[in-house]
Amino acid sequence: DGGITQSPKYLFRKEGQNVTLSCEQNLNHDAMYWYRQDPGQGLRLIYYSQIVNDFQKGDIAEGYSVSREKKESFPLTVTSAQKNQTAFYLCASSDESGTGSILYGYTFGSGTRLTVV
């Protein structure tokens, strides 16, 4: 069953702790993305990667870091988590065209809800 797997579904951390959100895909997609979803603010791009060992900052990269050592994996680390980073985090992937297939567009994971207390 092809798709994107995000784990865990829920995360709780204290302020100041680091936390890593996992994102794995078996779609053989080149590009992967991390978005943050907040009520009333839509989806905002944190980081994206078009190819292994390369990634670019999105609109709200501060306070986050990523790595892309394997094509299948694009983990997101929240460094020294702050309360304002409490949010729903979505990972997505797309084929080499960048915007995904004609049929499916981006493929999204089911998300991880991070709560920082």
Place this chain on the structure above:
Amino acid sequence: AQRVTQPEKLLSVFKGAPVELKCNYSYSGSPELFWYVQYSRQRLQLLLRHISRESIKGFTADLNKGETSFHLKKPFAQEEDSAMYYCALEVTGGGNKLTFGTGTQLKVEL
């Protein structure tokens, strides 16, 4: 910088009534626009893209470059259309990526 605006946070209509979800964009390049939908407890998924000119689940959207709009329409709303809808703009150059609007929650009432 590019921007996607969805002016309505919530749109409530009765079953069988027409639906129009508004989307306006600002972008200096040639726009590629999309509508994504998120049903309750499901993943975000593509609804339609302007380049394919399809009608999906009865929804259509026409790109109006003069008004910089890409409104989503359906003539007769169904209960199963209740969901969160996001308009998105593809930004090309330096890596293709999508800029999303803030979303509109559509509620179809019986």
